Amino acid sequence: MTNATATISYRPRQRAEGVVIGAHRGRGTGGPGVFLDHVSYLHQPDPRRIDLRLTLRDPFETIYVRRYEQRLAIALYAIVDLSRSMRFEGTARKMALVGELCVCLARSAHELGDAFGLIGCDARVCDDFLFPARRDRGLESEVARRFASFVPERANADGLADAAAYLGGKRKLVFLISDFRMPLAKVEAVLQSLARHDVVPIVVSDSAEETALPSLGLIDVRDLETGRHRVVFMRPALRRRWLAQAAEWRRSLAQLFQSYGRPPFELSDRLDAYELSRHLLET
Amino acid sequence: MNYMVVEPRFLWLLLLAPLPFLAPTLRRASFPTLDAVPKDLPSSLLSFAIKAAAAVAIIAAVIALARPYRLAQSVKLLATGAHVVIVIDRSLSMDFTLNDDETASNAESKIKMAVRLLKDFVARTEHDEFGVVAFSTAPVFVLPITGHHAAVQAALTAMLQPGIPGTNVGLGLELALRMIARDPHATSPAILFVSDGEYGGAGFFSVDMQESLRTAFRKENTHLYWLFLRPHKGNEDILAAPPPGQEDTPNTKPERHIDLFFKSLGITYRIFWADSPRAIQDAVAEINHLETRPVTYFEQIPRKDVTKLAYAIAAFACLLLVAAKLLETGFARAPQVERWTASS
Incomplete structure (x- = not known):
């Protein structure tokens, strides 16, 4: 299965709310679905679902009605960091990778009848990168087109903290997609603003910036966000220090995400839909 | 720079x-x-x-x-050596051989021998600077004090011209002392006085000359070496006091009185009585050995x-x-x- 047709399996943490019939366990009852419990006919006067066996067995002659779990549709949102640091190109192009993931999410949502929305943020929420949650099929190609023509221009991702306002009141499954190259306090502010939602942090990384560093040489490193640059004399000792620092940062980031619900998923080099599905179903 | x-x-x-x-x-x-x-x-x-x-x-x-x-540029350097003014007697007697034989053509005359040995002396020293003064009846300014040894060699060669009768030691020394006084770099001056005596009673100094020489020698603190080219005749000591009864005046014994005058100056003074080529050579070597005072000299760098x-x-x-x-x-x-x- 290639990524052009791959879908991602996901499952919201809580039971879904809402009115649209869908694929996820809902909070309400009714309709066909998985058996939930019995209630008295007085509580739910629905003669179609009277459980004759239980009613006849009951010595107090109460009439029982079977209740079924309602399957409901949910809304998925991807909140995407569009700051300049996402322009990094190493083993893969980060923006292409994120586009691929969003298209895949749109496709998966459509197949399950869920709505998918996309909020792009750089220094603020980008109006031209805003797709409110929809169920129609055209969304997938629209998102693909938008990503294909987009080049990140702004220096920071402060807009991530404002994205919550665009999500609406009901609890949603939110994919927070970023490289999280920002102070931990800012990450925490974003997580706090999204606290009522089911947030799946997805850390976009690249082995070229993480593990596949050169062990000897001179690199004039240019900061994609600020444009500042610094010459680094790479050597085994410095590489070790660099890797240790990166691991430390990664650990504290993971710890932060964990305290807000879910561990992060590492989207590194390429999108593996199966791995992401497993991560979503496990956590 | x-x-x-x-x-x-x-x-x-x-x-x-x-x-x-x-x-x-x-x-x-x-x-x-x-x-x-x-x-x-x-x-x-x-x-x-x-x-x-x-x-x-x-x-x-x-x-x-x-x-x-x-x-x-010229770089000021310090070395050991001296600023030597060679004062050469060009009187006629210097063209004779050591044995006062005018005609012996196969023997070397006093001036030839002196020039040869002096040239050798100049060639052996590296940082010494030389001036040359000749004198007979009047002093001749030949070469100011210089470190260009080629010029010194040429000046010494020029001394081989035939001599002139007459000997005026005082004027020659005076010119040499002026030469030293005019050269600001001559910090350790010496005068090498090459003469054979034979002043015939005419050459000694007047009282004025004596005074001015005395002042000048003390002022410049000049060392004085007299290369006395005179053979020993028997056991006569020309510089010693004459036997009693004989007259002891500058007129009768001019060499002895010049020597006494030099001794009375209170400067470093030595007389080398050279009566053979070998003795002259020894004297020159001795002078070379004695003159090892520090001198500053200038080296030209192109x-x-x-x-x-x-x-x-x-x-x-x-x-x-x-x-x-x-x-x-x-x-x-x-x-x-x-x-x-x-x-x-």
């Missing part, structure tokens, strides 16, 4: 020197954030060194284009082209830059990413 350039019109290119500090010297590699890059002192130093090397390369190359040279040095510095700096370029690297990039970047 006296440096000049031949072609100053290239020097305005020096304005390019700060360029390495303004423009990138290495290919830049994009990275999401510098916060993830560890701070590292060697890296900062190396970064500065690369920029500095680039600036040095530009500066040195521009200066090399302008063809710099060092001006000719103008020197330093373009090659500038090019060498520029080449070395470029070599450093090439090394930096060879070390230059970046972050790993997959081939398909390169393709995307190239096409977009």
Whole structure:
């Protein structure tokens, strides 16, 4: 299965709310679905679902009605960091990778009848990168087109903290997609603003910036966000220090995400839909 | 530091020197954030060194284009030696041999022998400076005090001209003392007085002359060596007091009274009584040995082209830059990413 047709399996943490019939366990009852419990006919006067066996067995002659779990549709949102640091190109192009993931999410949502929305943020929420949650099929190609023509221009991702306002009141499954190259306090502010939602942090990384560093040489490193640059004399000792620092940062980031619900998923080099599905179903 | 350039019109290119500090010297590699890059002192130093090397390369190359040279200069150096004024008696008697034989053609005359040995003396010393004065009836200014030994050799050769009758020791010495007084660098002067006596009672000093010589000798603190070219005749000591009864005046014994006068000056004075070529040679060697006072002398260093040095510095700096370029690297990039970047 290639990524052009791959879908991602996901499952919201809580039971879904809402009115649209869908694929996820809902909070309400009714309709066909998985058996939930019995209630008295007085509580739910629905003669179609009277459980004759239980009613006849009951010595107090109460009439029982079977209740079924309602399957409901949910809304998925991807909140995407569009700051300049996402322009990094190493083993893969980060923006292409994120586009691929969003298209895949749109496709998966459509197949399950869920709505998918996309909020792009750089220094603020980008109006031209805003797709409110929809169920129609055209969304997938629209998102693909938008990503294909987009080049990140702004220096920071402060807009991530404002994205919550665009999500609406009901609890949603939110994919927070970023490289999280920002102070931990800012990450925490974003997580706090999204606290009522089911947030799946997805850390976009690249082995070229993480593990596949050169062990000897001179690199004039240019900061994609600020444009500042610094010459680094790479050597085994410095590489070790660099890797240790990166691991430390990664650990504290993971710890932060964990305290807000879910561990992060590492989207590194390429999108593996199966791995992401497993991560979503496990956590 | 006296440096000049031949072609100053290239020097305005020096304005390019700060360029390495303004423009990138290495290919830049994009990275999401510098916060993830560890701070590292060697890296900062190396970064500065690369920029500095680039600036040095530009500066040195521009200066090399302008063809710099060092001006000719004289360097003051210190050595042991002396400033010797050779005062040569050119009276007629010096053209005779040591044995006062005028006609023996196969024997060397006193002046020839003296000149030969003095030339040898001059050739052996390295930092001594010499002046030459000749005298007979009147003193002749031959050569001022100089370190150019070739000139000294030539002046000594000129002494071989036939002599003139008459001997005026006082004027010759006076000229030598003036020569010393006029030369500000003559810090350790000595007078080498080459004479055979034979003044015939005419040559001794007047009282005025004695006074002025006495003052001048003390003022200049000059060492005095008398190379006395006179054979011993029997056991007669020409410098000793005559037997009682004989007259002891400057007129009858001029050599003895000149010697007494020199002794009374209170300066370093020695007389070398040379009655054979060998004795003269010993005397000259002795003088050479005695005159080892510190002297300052000036060495002339000619103008020197330093373009090659500038090019060498520029080449070395470029070599450093090439090394930096060879070390230059970046972050790993997959081939398909390169393709995307190239096409977009």
